[in-house]
Amino acid sequence: xxxxxxxxxLLTVSAMIGVLSACGGSSNGNxxxxxxxxxxxxxxxxxxxxxxxxxxxISLFQSKVExxxxxxxxxxxxxxxxGNEVEVWGSAGDAYATQxxxxxxxxxxxxxxxxxxxxxxxxxxxxxxxxSNEDYAKNIAPDMALKDGDKVVxxxxxxxxxxxxxxxxxxxPQQMTDLASFTQLLEKFKAEGKNGISLSQExxxxxxxxxxxxxxxxxxxxxxxxxxxxxxxxMADTKEFQEFARFLEAIRANAENPLEVKYDTQxxxxxxxxxxxxxxxxxxxxxxxxxxxxxxxxxMTALPLSGNDKIAVGVASNWVVNAKASADQIKAANxxxxxxxxxxxxxxxxxxxxxxxxxxTNIEAENLDPLSQAVYEATNSGETIPWAMNYFPxxxxxxxxxxxxxEFFLNKDMTGEQFLANLDAAWAKGAK
Amino acid sequence: MTxxxxxxxxxxxxxxxxxxxxxxxxxxxxxxxGIAYSFVSWDGIPANPKVFVGFANYADLLRDERFxxxxxxxxxxxxxxxxxxxxxxxxxSLLVTSKLRGGNxxxxxxxxxxxxxxxxxxxxxxxxxxxxxxxxxxxxxxESVFFNWLIHPQFALYAMVIVFTWQMAxxxxxxxxxxxxxxxxxxxxxxxxDGANLWHRLxxxxxxxLMPSFTICLFLTLSGAFKIFDVNLSLTKGGPNNATELFAxxxxxxxxxxxxxxxxxxxxxxxxxxxxxxTLTQVIITKKREVQF
Numbered sequence: 001x002x003x004x005x006x007x008x009x010l011l012t013v014s015a016m017i018g019v020l021s022a023c024g025g026s027s028n029g030n031x032x033x034x035x036x037x038x039x040x041x042x043x044x045x046x047x048x049x050x051x052x053x054x055x056x057x058i059s060l061f062q063s064k065v066e067x068x069x070x071x072x073x074x075x076x077x078x079x080x081x082x083g084n085e086v087e088v089w090g091s092a093g094d095a096y097a098t099q100x101x102x103x104x105x106x107x108x109x110x111x112x113x114x115x116x117x118x119x120x121x122x123x124x125x126x127x128x129x130x131x132s133n134e135d136y137a138k139n140i141a142p143d144m145a146l147k148d149g150d151k152v153v154x155x156x157x158x159x160x161x162x163x164x165x166x167x168x169x170x171x172x173p174q175q176m177t178d179l180a181s182f183t184q185l186l187e188k189f190k191a192e193g194k195n196g197i198s199l200s201q202e203x204x205x206x207x208x209x210x211x212x213x214x215x216x217x218x219x220x221x222x223x224x225x226x227x228x229x230x231x232x233x234x235m236a237d238t239k240e241f242q243e244f245a246r247f248l249e250a251i252r253a254n255a256e257n258p259l260e261v262k263y264d265t266q267x268x269x270x271x272x273x274x275x276x277x278x279x280x281x282x283x284x285x286x287x288x289x290x291x292x293x294x295x296x297x298x299x300m301t302a303l304p305l306s307g308n309d310k311i312a313v314g315v316a317s318n319w320v321v322n323a324k325a326s327a328d329q330i331k332a333a334n335x336x337x338x339x340x341x342x343x344x345x346x347x348x349x350x351x352x353x354x355x356x357x358x359x360x361t362n363i364e365a366e367n368l369d370p371l372s373q374a375v376y377e378a379t380n381s382g383e384t385i386p387w388a389m390n391y392f393p394x395x396x397x398x399x400x401x402x403x404x405x406x407e408f409f410l411n412k413d414m415t416g417e418q419f420l421a422n423l424d425a426a427w428a429k430g431a432k
Numbered sequence: 433m434t435x436x437x438x439x440x441x442x443x444x445x446x447x448x449x450x451x452x453x454x455x456x457x458x459x460x461x462x463x464x465x466g467i468a469y470s471f472v473s474w475d476g477i478p479a480n481p482k483v484f485v486g487f488a489n490y491a492d493l494l495r496d497e498r499f500x501x502x503x504x505x506x507x508x509x510x511x512x513x514x515x516x517x518x519x520x521x522x523x524x525s526l527l528v529t530s531k532l533r534g535g536n537x538x539x540x541x542x543x544x545x546x547x548x549x550x551x552x553x554x555x556x557x558x559x560x561x562x563x564x565x566x567x568x569x570x571x572x573x574x575e576s577v578f579f580n581w582l583i584h585p586q587f588a589l590y591a592m593v594i595v596f597t598w599q600m601a602x603x604x605x606x607x608x609x610x611x612x613x614x615x616x617x618x619x620x621x622x623x624x625x626d627g628a629n630l631w632h633r634l635x636x637x638x639x640x641x642l643m644p645s646f647t648i649c650l651f652l653t654l655s656g657a658f659k660i661f662d663v664n665l666s667l668t669k670g671g672p673n674n675a676t677e678l679f680a681x682x683x684x685x686x687x688x689x690x691x692x693x694x695x696x697x698x699x700x701x702x703x704x705x706x707x708x709x710x711t712l713t714q715v716i717i718t719k720k721r722e723v724q725f
Contacts, residue, residue, distance in 0.1 A: 259583045398689065403671070410584075
């Protein structure tokens with residue numbers, strides 16, 4: 001009996017100590033696991049590259065599902081080459097900004113994370129560390145760096161482009177130059193039992209990207225968005241948007257319902273030749289590559305809205321360093337970014353594994369896949385339209401525009417005018 | 433003070449203090465901080481200021497149509513789920529306690545879905561409702577029943593009810609089984625001798641004596657259905673067009689989607705008061721009907 005009693009006391013006391021020490025531990029905030037022990041040891045013998053001093057373990061969180069695996073592989077290689085650890089937290093797709101904010105607010109933010117240029121960067125700017133004096137920041141291509149005032153705060157992933165990715169054996173872009181010919185083409189495919197164009201249910205692939213076109217075709221997209229936010233203009237009264245609604249009507253009438261299509265089914269159907277076109281970007285090539293030899297060539301062309309023949313190109317996302325992390329972690333984060341952007345392994349991974357079109361002067365773009373090649377050529381010739389969607393109010397695509405688009409694609413009776421009115425209403429709600 | 437008394441107090445403190453500390457730090461303190469947040473306007477970035485706005489958040493949520501729609505949909509969901517879960521739980525428990533062959537195996541299988549997390553369950557059923565249903569519809573020609581339920585505003589809600597029932601019915605079954613086994617056999621046998629048929633035995637003996645189980649099960653399903661989030665997120669994400677955005681998800685979207693921490697917190701407080709009021713009323717009502725034999 002006494003033995004039992006004693007063990008109960010022991011158990012309770014140890015449980016209490018556990019609770020108390022757990023309370024104390026959480027106040028460390030951003031300091032990641034293992035930081036105190038790892039920082040004190042330095043290993044002079046393990047420095048093949050010269051600069052590889054022992055750094056604390058850092059964490060990394062980013063939005064692109066496509067590079068999740070190669071990024072983890074790169075972190076492994078980094079550990080092999082330098083002995084330093086980077087923990088990759090996976091990626092979250094549409095929910096990225098939400099999860100990032102939750103983590104940052106809880107004081108458990110990653111050391112390195114990604115933000116999109118524009119509203120998203122504006123929102124998180126109080127977390128950005130100044131990178132102006134880092135070596136790798138000097139290699140960023142002109143006008144490509146993410147800046148806060150004069151300070152460089154973010155390094156671009158690379159440039160990306162999106163438009164209509166098409167099957168060259170089925171579609172000739174010359175035959176698709178305006179709404180009438182576009183509709184005709186879709187009708188032709190429908191008659192043949194094929195899907196002419198496929199959007200997919202994810203918020204950006206459903207409406208976010210395709211809606212960029214009418215915005216980008218405005219004389220000054222940023223100014224137009226500002227006026228839209230103030231309610232000075234309406235999409236329903238703007239010519240490009242009226243035509244845009246006609247395009248979506250044509251898609252709804254002649255193609256598979258996008259709400260029944262997921263990104264992977266969208267690309268799968270395209271890869272086997274059942275879908276002629278998908279509205280996607282060069283990032284989707286990674287998925288097509290998984291299917292091996294497609295048996296046809298692919299290309300990227302523009303949504304022929306108001307005679308537009310340019311694809312949309314912009315900076316995909318930027319790497320930033322969390323200024324709220326400890327000084328040791330910031331140092332380690334810069335060491336990692338420096339390694340990624342200057343070492344042969346890192347540069348190779350960016351071009352060949354991530355399939356990014358680099359926005360750095362010290363990285364050559366070669367052996368690009370066909371979609372990236374199209375984007376690269378468009379960038380070099382200046383035949384591009386901007387990513388106006390980066391200046392949309394924060395979160396509006398997922399929160400407000402996507403539900404409105406879902407309603408449009410579900411309700412066959414809704415006209416394009418009603419849809420534009422709904423979009424205007426959704427915008428007014430999202431912009432306040 | 434005698435040594436015995438002191439010892440007793442020490443024991444008392446030893447057992448209650450750890451609990452008290454845990455409860456205070458993870459429930460009481462956050463709860464009061466939450467109430468405080470509901471009076472400010474804040475976007476969730478620590479560097480940005482929190483502005484005191486008084487009851488403006490509460491006034492806003494009453495004008496928020498999306499919130500009110502979501503409230504209505506939650507009630508619809510809860511009523512449907514409550515009825516289905518308890519009906520099925522009761523039927524299952526009666527089935528497996530009657531001396532049927534394979535009763536034990538059936539019991540295990542009915543309970544199994546409860547062991548799978550709501551998120552995974554949602555993804556499994558998402559596949560069934562979208563791909564499997566469409567396939568069955570195309571093969572059998574019954575496309576009016578078997579279509580992609582998740583893109584129909586009303587059927588998407590029914591889909592959630594089905595998944596929730598699938599998850600919870602086995603759990604309530606276990607509670608009902610315990611209740612049924614607590615009823616002495618003599619009562620049933622005496623009734624049988626007196627010529628009572630199955631229906632009479634059910635309504636006059638089993639159900640009244642099962643009241644304590646009803647109290648527990650109704651409470652569990654009621655609060656569980658009101659607070660549902662995981663199935664909502666993985667099965668429909670609130671779509672299509674926010675038609676299945678239930679209470680908890682609406683609060684989540686307000687806070688993390690729109691970054692209105694204050695307004696979202698105000699909604700959460702209203703939500704808490706509502707759930708507490710409804711479940712307490714239910715417990716009081718069903719408690720009154722419990723009988724002793």
